[in-house]
Amino acid sequence: MGGFREATSGEAEFLAELVAAGLVIESGVPGVYGFNAVYADIRERLELLVTRNAADDRPEKLHFPPVLPRKTLEGTGYLNSFPHLGASVFGFEGNESDAAELACVAARNGPWPHQAQTDLVLTPAACYPVYPAIAKRGPLPPGGLCIDVGSALVFRNEPSGDPARLQMFRQRELVRIAEPDTVAEWRNKWRDRAIDILTSLGIEASFSIAADPFFGRAGRLMSISQREQALKFEVLGPIASPQPTALASFNYHREHFAHVHGIAMADGSEAHSACLGFGMERCTLALLKKHGLEPDSWDAGVRKLLWG
């Protein structure tokens, strides 16, 4: 497992409160939790609020599972940037005697023998399966398209004691693939919209130009370049950490995914792409932290926005 990131005292205290209230159920592995109906209801209402806000994009809805063909990930260069966050799926390969050995070692919690890599990885970001699916359709009509992948589960190998840093979590994600200007304009619109949505829910949302956690020394250069080009925006809000936490993230990929997957506009010009994702667990936690652990007692205006 990746290096464990200790919780700050504020983060640990908030997690303990969430667990004591039954909202969050610890699994024994940091960053992997169950949730009760109260928590899930807030999350689902937030998802619907984003859906209503996305209506004017007339997005096409597509749904993908949280596993992705290994080849899809390999083709994107993900492992150049985030080898430490990736997760590969292994499965048994062997005969009956190998299976008996596997069961025996596993019963003692040892590292499983006779595991071989499968054709699958865990999906690291909800937009990854979109590009190959769109590429198959051929060139895009003028204005391109907007895809809504719903509330999609993604995985990052980064165990942490912070309840706002999960290993498997939900991104409420939209993807725009179109002419460069159209994509840039769409991302700016959603940056402002995300601030409005979160502010309307009583969260002190702020905007920041951000960088991804690229790996290693070369990664530091990638981060600098990403910031200089303002390719990644985040909308931040307070949860339980000393600094505000990213609640939504907006990535402008320029031509990267379109080139990798062979997506172009019908007139032969270049297609660009951008995606945005609301971190659903983080947004839910920000609400619980701000308004308290009992949604029935939340401010009427906030309740109306979520429950109508």
Added chain:
Amino acid sequence: MGGFREATSGEAEFLAELVAAGLVIESGVPGVYGFNAVYADIRERLELLVTRNAADDRPEKLHFPPVLPRKTLEGTGYLNSFPHLGASVFGFEGNESDAAELACVAARNGPWPHQAQTDLVLTPAACYPVYPAIAKRGPLPPGGLCIDVGSALVFRNEPSGDPARLQMFRQRELVRIAEPDTVAEWRNKWRDRAIDILTSLGIEASFSIAADPFFGRAGRLMSISQREQALKFEVLGPIASPQPTALASFNYHREHFAHVHGIAMADGSEAHSACLGFGMERCTLALLKKHGLEPDSWDAGVRKLLWG
């Protein structure tokens, strides 16, 4: 990857129809698909129909992600029964030079070096995370409890060309933990109810005592014993295979999970458990096969049951 199971001609033809209609999106790996909004809408409406039918169980809703602590799985003996279906999550372990090697090998689609087993596996059945969560609460009150885990994603390492045999799929799952008689009665009620639900949707549902696909020679004995004790029921319906396909499954675990996780009744007596799961993709496919690929043209009675 596990041995690939070829599709029959009927299965391959149905998959091709689903793909041509845009309902199903191929990923490049068999058993891993994307779905469009029409498909997802049918699935979600089916989920709500099950939810309405479960109302008299007054189930408590809990939600879990599709990864599970490795220790939880190891403690249940899963690897004695299904080593071939299990999937373990691996992640990168190494320095910058190892990361560079990983990226280089992966770019050529080779087997990834520097992958180490993490503390997580993919959840093989939606009920697995329920037992440790309930065990933490201490002894159960008389009558026990019913848990609704919603529509939960699970994984089995069994690539197949049959569109009804996915590697990652959704189980609409309920779990009952209580006194033995209560659990047995609940399972019988739901067996009849599942037949009624599916029949009301125009599906020729039939009941069967079934067995799990236990591994190897010892597994054949386990299957015989499971059938003799009638521990597994299935409700079957026609999709595109020569034989009917299991659309819902009802497993009576007797004391197994309660013992493993230390769950007992408050009076000190033994707790039993059972679970039931509707295979959401299979139920969706059964409807599409029976009524055609355009839900707008389905029989009014079926539409009313799903869309109200």
